[in-house]
Amino acid sequence: MIDLKLLQKDFDGLSKKLMRKGVSAELLGDLKEKNETLKVAKVAFEELQAARNAMSKEFGVYKREGKDINELKARIEANNLKVDAALEVQREAQVILEALAMSVPNMPDDSVPDGTDENDNIEIKKVLTPKEFTFKPKEHWELAEQNNWIDFERGAKLSGSRFSVSFDMGAKLERALINFMLNFNSKRGYHEVSVPHMVNRTALEGTGQLPKFENDLYKIEGQDMFLIPTAEVPLTNLFQGEIIPYDKLPIKMTGYTSCYRKEAGAAGRDTRGMIRQHQFHKVELVCITKSETSDTIFNEMIECASDILTALELPHRLMQLCTSDLGFGAAKTTDIEVWLPGQNQYREISSISNTRDFQARRAKIRYKDGKKNVFVNTLNGSSLAVGRTLVAIMENNQNEDGSIDIPEVLKPYLDM
RNA sequence: GGAGAAGUGGGAGAGUGGUUGAAUCCGCGCCCCUGCUAAGGGUGUGUAGGAGCAAUCCUACCGAGGGUUCGAAUCCCUCCUUCUCCA
Incomplete structure (x- = not known):
């Protein structure tokens, strides 16, 4: 607010x-x-x-x-x-x-560039160079079906469009990625937290999804409860209404949850494959800090997410979002986009935002500074979206015959 | 699912209709005294909003929301949470 x-x-x-x-x-x-x-x-x-x-x-x-x-x-x-x-x-x-x-969004930082759409986002830097293929790289859904990793039809049979079912190495890779990411984040000092996937209205108001974006959320029939669209909601609201002692800050957390989104505004976009699903896995980072340190923490979070992609040998770039692409609660946001050779373009795989005290004011999260109670800064970021990471691995690591190389860092997680 | 009990300030814990924003103890802050296995005394100590240069004053808050009343932490209703017993 x-x-x-x-x-x-x-x-x-x-x-x-x-x-x-x-x-x-x-x-x-x-x-x-x-x-x-x-x-x-x-x-x-x-x-x-x-x-x-x-x-x-x-x-x-x-x-x-x-x-x-x-x-x-x-x-x-x-x-x-x-x-x-x-x-x-x-x-x-x-x-x-x-x-x-x-219903009023957060103020953008002065450093955020003006813009009318995502084309006005500014590239900060590229990390790793996409490799040259000697054949025409396939898109991930083709590879997924060819390897029997993912079944989109059966997903639709069970739950409708934008759902999928993973099998064998597809399923194992999801699990490996989740574990790899959580461990990676833990080593960077983020405390692992396991949270509920259903939250009440107050929590969603605290982080800014409500009251404005109820159409994007799955509501539990007969109850004032919703499926979370991101772990940001429960992780941030953990401290809702609290006054945090000065020396407890910064609080750095990481958590894995499924995320549930209606994707109401995305009709027709990315209908194929697992780029945009109603339910997807995500490992999230949430930090609660004083305002003086929130920029440092913000950069640390970006680095953490970027380093995961580097460890997986996935080429990516950092994008500073312009005003129009900024989310409702964000004062500034850096997106990480991963290279997808099958699509021949960079696609968002992580979004890291500093909301400053916007969410803190809504959720009444404060800390004691001497005698005064001061609103904290809250930050959140994906580290990373699991499905899209799997997509990136498939497309970047594909061979001409359609087989896919497993990234070295994941092998220990797959008993390989 | 059924029966019962409870939810008060940083913590413990009083308080069943008016001078109680809340005794007391502990903790914590400041001041004083004392001097050797260490305690004693004093004083202060919630949050939010508003008025004022300030001292200070006003309003709200005793799990949440309603109600009764001139007046509610205190009585009534609903909900939430916790605990105990039963299924």
Whole structure:
């Protein structure tokens, strides 16, 4: 959530930043106005409430002293009508402002380039050079079916489109990758955490998926519970509502979960293969830090994810996302794109974001700095998306006959 | 699934309708005293929002949300969580 105090103090500065992310001037004006309305309503209510409290106290004194209370009671009752009305006004203003504020995205960092789509993202660097093939490299679904690693038809039979079933080496590789990634992250100092795959509404509001993106989430029928779209949600919300002691920071976590997404806005895109599925495995990094160290941690996370790809000998590049490609909660994001020779292009395999205090403010995650409670910075990033890593291994390590070489670092995980 | 008990400040733990934002103890901060196997005394110690240069004041919060009442941590209802016993 954006800082409503900043809205009062520096409306122009805030507006300028948010308009870079496509927030309309109307919405900003509305937000400012509704914030004022609430403030006025609050003061009005609190004054009446103070009067009520004072008179009620007096009432107690009267009773004890045996005085006549009728006149006082009449005054209190008259005031109470006003209190009720003022409370109603205040509540209404509160609901309106909250709904508005919760749907405003985070401010992009000044360092984030302006842009209208992903073509305006900026390449930071390339790591490893794609190898030259002496034959036309196949796409991963062809290889997957040829090797009997993945069965898309049976996935569809069980669950519909965008589901698949993995067999034998396909299944084993998924498991090996998950273990490899978790171990890799652990060695970098991230604590391994195993979390629920279902969370409540509050958690999703904390990280910013709700209220705006409910259409992308699978909801549990009859309950206010959702399947997580990413482990970022449970990992970050682990500390929801908490005040973390100063010396506990930074908190660095890694966790593996399946991720569940409706992909409502992606109709027709990547329908083939396992690039975009409703359920996929992902190993996630989440860090909770002070603002002073969040940039350092951010770079560490990018390095960690990139180094995993390097260890797997997969060529990739780092992309700094432009304003329009930035997610709802992100102040800045670096994507890692892996080279897919079958598709002859780089595809996103990891997205690492610094949300600054945006999520912390929503989820009320703070730390003690001396006497003051300060909002933490939260960061998240995939390290890595397992399915897409498998895709990259298939496409990059394919031989002319369709066989696939297993990366050396994974062999110990496969009893090879 | 059924029966019961409980959820209070950093921790422990009082508090069944008014002066209780909350006794007391522990912990922690500061100050003082004392001097040798060490304790004693004083004082302070929640969060959020608002008013004020400030001192300070106002509002809300005793698991969550409603209700009763002039007034609720305290009574009633619903929900959540934990524990015990039964199935």
